Amino acid sequence: MLQLPYCEGEIHMKIVCVDDEVNALAAIKKEVEKIEGITEVQGFTSPQAALQYICTHSCDVALLDIQMQGIDGLELAKKIREGSKATSIIFLTGYSEYAVSAFHLHVSGYILKPASKEDIERELQYIKEQPLFQQSRLLRVQCFGNFEVFVNQTPLKFERMKSKELLAYLIDRKGAAVTTGELCAVLWEERPDSLSLRNQLRTLIADLTRTLKQAGMQQVLIKRRNQYAVAVDCVDCDYYHFYVVILQR
Known part of the structure; x- marks a missing residue:
């Protein structure tokens, strides 16, 4: 749960x-x-x-x-x-x-x-x-309405919108590990899996890692060999709160 x-x-x-x-x-x-x-x-x-x-x-x-x-x-x-x-x-x-x-x-x-x-x-x-x-150590995430991310009440700025999309998908997975293949399929739906696509994904992962680290939130992103997830205990998310309420009914 x-x-x-x-x-x-x-x-x-x-x-x-x-x-x-x-x-x-x-x-x-x-x-x-x-x-x-x-x-x-x-x-x-x-x-x-x-x-x-x-x-x-x-x-x-x-x-x-x-x-x-x-x-x-x-x-x-x-x-x-x-x-x-x-x-x-x-x-x-x-x-x-x-x-x-x-x-x-x-x-x-x-x-x-x-x-x-x-x-x-x-x-x-x-x-x-x-x-x-x-x-203050929690990354606040707003899913209802527009997807937005906040650190100490300040919106987190992403250099690449694709990096923001990547984080949004990991948030949606609620801490479940996601493979590089799955991420490529989700972020580039109309393109077949390829080495070029996986290189682009690595660039996005590096960009997201850098963005979170600059905000002092590097603990949010969990990286294992070819798998990625968010540490849900380090995220304050409206969707997660809603999900918990639904499960308790």
Whole structure:
């Protein structure tokens, strides 16, 4: 029986580290990269550059040093809140007196320097367990009406419409594995199976994989040898909800 979505297993995260001291930034990035499940780590010594990146890319967590030149960590956190509400914030500082200010900003974590892998991992685990974070890890799919896909309320942009059609068919299969031959037959109904067609399919699979990865949703697509499926527990789909209701009658 199809279950309502809850993305189980290892949750991948994209992290941004911000510290205006080069050596300190390198040290924190090194600790973050030791943690399993981290798919991408970006480091910035410029708070302005970090803010621009976070507001234009999918970012799960921002690790911010509080004491920085120009925009300090507290001010940067406020600006991140305005531009990227889905990004969780963890403060890094050598001074405990900033804890009250961090509390008032409702940040997700607070770590005293020097931060170890265990310190960071503990705070990330706390974030992973929050309902809002779990919800943000779900790819929202609208099947009734026009087929649309959303990440954090924003429509997902596809470079190729055929890639969107591919995802739509996999969604319709509700987690069942689909062979390359079946996909070719569905996506190109009037063309016979051929090596050229399968090469086109590989291009679409690569494009869909890249699109999902850029949105931080790579866990949605399951790939095995010549078979593809969607992880239904990582998808929030109106059709799936409707299907569950029908089965329960």
